[in-house]
Amino acid sequence: MLDADQTYGGPWLKRFTFLTAAATFVLIWMGGLVTSHNAGLAVPDWPNTYGYNMFFFPVSKWIGNVFYEHTHRLMASAVGMLTLALLAWLIAARVPKWLRTLGVIAFFAVVAQGVLGGLRVIELKDALGIFHATLAQLFFALVSAMALVQTEFWRRLPVHAEEDRGGYRGLLVLTTCLVLGQLALGATMRHQHAGLSIPDFPAADGKVWPDTDPASILRYNQMRMESAGEQPITAAQVILQMAHRMTAAAILGLVATCLVTAWRRFGPRHCLTRGAMVWMGLVLTQALLGAATIWTGKAADVATAHVACGALCLATGGLTSILSFRMLAAPKAIGVVVEDTAVKTLLAPSAGS
Amino acid sequence: MKRISLLLTVISVCSAVQYATAGDITGKVTLQGAPPAEKQIGFDETCTKCNPQVTTTRHYIVGKDNGLANVFVYISKGLEGKHFDPPTEPAVINQVGCNYDPYIQGVMVGQKVLIKNSDPMMHNIHALPTVDGNQEFNFAEISQGDSNDSKWVSSITKPEVLVKVKCDVHNWMFCYVGVLDHPFFAVTDKDGNFKIANVPDGSYTLTAYHLKTHQKTPGVTQEIKVEGATPVTANFTVILK
Numbered sequence: 001m002l003d004a005d006q007t008y009g010g011p012w013l014k015r016f017t018f019l020t021a022a023a024t025f026v027l028i029w030m031g032g033l034v035t036s037h038n039a040g041l042a043v044p045d046w047p048n049t050y051g052y053n054m055f056f057f058p059v060s061k062w063i064g065n066v067f068y069e070h071t072h073r074l075m076a077s078a079v080g081m082l083t084l085a086l087l088a089w090l091i092a093a094r095v096p097k098w099l100r101t102l103g104v105i106a107f108f109a110v111v112a113q114g115v116l117g118g119l120r121v122i123e124l125k126d127a128l129g130i131f132h133a134t135l136a137q138l139f140f141a142l143v144s145a146m147a148l149v150q151t152e153f154w155r156r157l158p159v160h161a162e163e164d165r166g167g168y169r170g171l172l173v174l175t176t177c178l179v180l181g182q183l184a185l186g187a188t189m190r191h192q193h194a195g196l197s198i199p200d201f202p203a204a205d206g207k208v209w210p211d212t213d214p215a216s217i218l219r220y221n222q223m224r225m226e227s228a229g230e231q232p233i234t235a236a237q238v239i240l241q242m243a244h245r246m247t248a249a250a251i252l253g254l255v256a257t258c259l260v261t262a263w264r265r266f267g268p269r270h271c272l273t274r275g276a277m278v279w280m281g282l283v284l285t286q287a288l289l290g291a292a293t294i295w296t297g298k299a300a301d302v303a304t305a306h307v308a309c310g311a312l313c314l315a316t317g318g319l320t321s322i323l324s325f326r327m328l329a330a331p332k333a334i335g336v337v338v339e340d341t342a343v344k345t346l347l348a349p350s351a352g353s
Numbered sequence: 354m355k356r357i358s359l360l361l362t363v364i365s366v367c368s369a370v371q372y373a374t375a376g377d378i379t380g381k382v383t384l385q386g387a388p389p390a391e392k393q394i395g396f397d398e399t400c401t402k403c404n405p406q407v408t409t410t411r412h413y414i415v416g417k418d419n420g421l422a423n424v425f426v427y428i429s430k431g432l433e434g435k436h437f438d439p440p441t442e443p444a445v446i447n448q449v450g451c452n453y454d455p456y457i458q459g460v461m462v463g464q465k466v467l468i469k470n471s472d473p474m475m476h477n478i479h480a481l482p483t484v485d486g487n488q489e490f491n492f493a494e495i496s497q498g499d500s501n502d503s504k505w506v507s508s509i510t511k512p513e514v515l516v517k518v519k520c521d522v523h524n525w526m527f528c529y530v531g532v533l534d535h536p537f538f539a540v541t542d543k544d545g546n547f548k549i550a551n552v553p554d555g556s557y558t559l560t561a562y563h564l565k566t567h568q569k570t571p572g573v574t575q576e577i578k579v580e581g582a583t584p585v586t587a588n589f590t591v592i593l594k
Contacts, residue, residue, distance in 0.1 A: 037524065038521065038524050039521060039522075039524075040521070041477070041479055041491050041521040042477065042521040042522045043493075044477050044479075044491040044492055044493050044521075045493070050475065050493055050495055051495075061475060061495075063397065063399050063474055063475065063522065064397050064399070064400075064474075064522040064523050065521055065522050065523070065524065066475070066522050124489045124490075124491060215594075218568050218569075218570065219594065221565075221568045222388075222565060222566055222568070222593060222594075223389055225389050225390070225391065225392045225410055225412055226410070227392045227394055227410050227524075227525050228524035228525060229517075229519040229520075229524050229525070229526070229527040232568055232569070
């Protein structure tokens with residue numbers, strides 16, 4: 001249980017945690033650029049870079065897609081160092097045990113990320129890229145939460161000030177989980193390396209639901225003039241993109257429900273309502289970026305912005321959920337309390353009968 | 354001296370007999386239908402310096418009289434149970450002008466493939482076979498003049514039509530290699546013409562496969578018969594619907 005008066009290692013630890021979260025966001029952006037440019041295997045070895053120690057790889061050789069992959073690895077190393085330093089600081093500082101535990105989890109997560117990224121290269125396994133991308137988003141949410149709980153804002157929040165009648169916390173968690181699922185779907189799509197499986201939006205190959213019979217898939221592939229070595233489109237990829245679109249619509253609906261519910265229940269100035277407002281703004285931006293990804297023919301910068309915004313959507317949902325659990329208590333069990341007087345009044349025959 | 358003459362005579366007769374029981378298959382592949390326009394490739398700065406020419410994709414190269422280039426034509430049935438030694442001469446995949454040359458080619462299982470970098474910048478060579486038993490590989494050739502003739506033959510050991518090869522440093526670079534366990538294949542030239550030489554007598558299924566048009570379908574086929582030195586003509590039409 002959080003102690004509102006407890007200090008968490010001081011303002012500089014808080015700032016360092018924020019720095020680590022910010023660096024992670026930049027790293028996610030850079031990782032997004034790697035996949036958007038299909039540069040995941042531009043450096044065929046790991047942990048070296050074309051035989052060089054990665055920190056001494058000559059800048060003159062940072063050409064083509066090597067630039068994206070190599071700078072991503074350098075930034076990943078920086079985030080790894082920041083996370084290690086954060087853990088050391090958490091151990092040395094006077095912080096609650098649970099916060100230290102989060103630091104340990106973050107450290108092992110970043111190590112796992114590094115290994116996943118390296119294995120994806122040397123084992124030539126696209127599937128590992130999907131886990132790598134999803135874990136990155138979760139790591140960002142974790143470090144963001146670690147930063148949040150060290151703020152003055154967090155410490156001043158009223159703890160369990162009211163009951164969560166209506167299950168608002170559950171709604172937030174459900175929506176956040178759906179966002180995570182959507183990120184995993186998106187990562188699966190991107191790591192097929194097949195480019196855009198449906199070239200238009202909001203229609204799908206000019207229809208509400210695209211044809212996925214073999215003749216139609218053949219025609220899509222015949223007419224698509226890929227110039228970046230994309231893999232051929234398959235029916236499964238078309239269905240995957242449709243699932244991604246439908247999940248996006250569901251998320252829009254759920255986040256809107258969160259906002260309306262919070263507004264009605266807590267009022268417009270409540271931090272949970274404001275959290276839902278920010279979330280709504282991000283999800284609307286994300287939807288627009290998703291559409292723009294298609295309209296621009298999957299332009300790398302737009303697709304990468306879509307990835308980065310997705311990370312912010314997950315983090316915002318996670319942080320708002322955490323806030324809700326701090327501020328709202330589980331509803332008490334509902335029981336019937338019957339006062340003798342009331343029962344007697346009800347059950348007593350009327351004077352006139 | 355007499356023995357040498359006799360030996361030479363026997364060799365000549367054997368050669369004549371061999372040619373008498375093998376023929377050539379020639380033909381033309383034409384495209385029916387209107388393909389989309391090729392896309393211009395945007396080189397990065399280093400590649401523009403190396404190759405300032407306008408470069409496009411090579412999905413549908415249509416030449417004279419609708420002749421379709423880069424069609425892989427090969428005998429797909431009729432050679433079962435027969436063994437053919439791979440040529441000693443290696444095939445070549447050349448990275449030149451920030452592109453792969455050739456775009457489509459055929460090799461035999463067990464034939465060496467010399468992968469070389471003729472450009473003054475690094476490339477990597479990433480092969481993506483799909484047939485079980487063929488191994489994906491990805492390695493770098495950092496400098497001009499780097500070459501490797503062992504990676505392919507040790508990794509690609511089963512027939513496959515077609516193995517994709519790409520460069521992950523320069524996304525627009527990709528080519529394809531047809532791998533067969535016999536030497537009777539050809540790739541159409543810029544006007545769609547092909548020739549498969551010295552095909553032994555027999556009845557065969559000849560397949561013309563154009564990657565972009567046929568994708569995962571097997572291509573177009575026709576039955577042919579090779580008899581003696583009489584050349585066989587087999588024309589194909591690739592239909593783009």
